[in-house]
Amino acid sequence: MNAERGPAEPGHGLRPAPDRSRALPKVIGFIGYSNTGKTTLIEKLIPLLRARGLRVSAIKHAHHGFDMDRPGKDSYRYREAGAGQVLIATQQRWALLTETPQAPATLDELLAQLAPCDLVIVEGFKSEGRIPRIEVRRTTNTEPPIFPNDPNVVAVAADHAVDTELPLLDLNDPTKIAAFIVELLKLP
Numbered sequence: 118m119n120a121e122r123g124p125a126e127p128g129h130g131l132r133p134a135p136d137r138s139r140a141l142p143k144v145i146g147f148i149g150y151s152n153t154g155k156t157t158l159i160e161k162l163i164p165l166l167r168a169r170g171l172r173v174s175a176i177k178h179a180h181h182g183f184d185m186d187r188p189g190k191d192s193y194r195y196r197e198a199g200a201g202q203v204l205i206a207t208q209q210r211w212a213l214l215t216e217t218p219q220a221p222a223t224l225d226e227l228l229a230q231l232a233p234c235d236l237v238i239v240e241g242f243k244s245e246g247r248i249p250r251i252e253v254r255r256t257t258n259t260e261p262p263i264f265p266n267d268p269n270v271v272a273v274a275a276d277h278a279v280d281t282e283l284p285l286l287d288l289n290d291p292t293k294i295a296a297f298i299v300e301l302l303k304l305p
Contacts, residue, residue, distance in 0.1 A: 144246075146246070154255060156177075176224070
């Protein structure tokens with residue numbers, strides 16, 4: 118049950134918030150303004166963490182609406198007809214499309230949807246959830262820093278010197294950032 122929203126409503130399509138009796142994966146978030154390199158950094162971190170034997174999953178928050186389905190395809194037609202969930206499967210992968218008309222899914226609800234893993238990397242969701250986050254900054258940033266306004270920021274990854282009391286990670290050294298995450302979250 119989600120403390121803020123209660124159990125998933127009928128037709129909402131998502132399971133209730135995570136069952137805390139199940140071993141939950143460790144979670145690390147990456148936040149920052151557009152075009153700071155969050156996705157590129159995560160793309161480099163995933164194989165480094167997998168090379169350590171970790172099972173890694175990812176969740177990305179899209180600020181703008183997106184649709185991985187296309188008009189005319191059967192799955193799109195099912196959703197247009199009113200199906201709350203449509204599962205698309207091929208030999209290589211499957212995807213579950215879930216409509217959330219009552220309210221956007223919370224990070225906890227989304228985490229509950231993932232198969233068991235060792236680590237979930239979350240991009241975005243900077244105003245939700247109490248997960249440790251790494252703020253990504255570039256010299257081209259003109260926006261104010263997110264830390265100290267977000268107490269969940271545990272480090273800053275930047276391509277330049279930053280005046281911060283937090284650990285400063287070199288944005289261009291994903292190997293050291295991966296080691297920082299392993300140590301921070303006490304991963305195997």
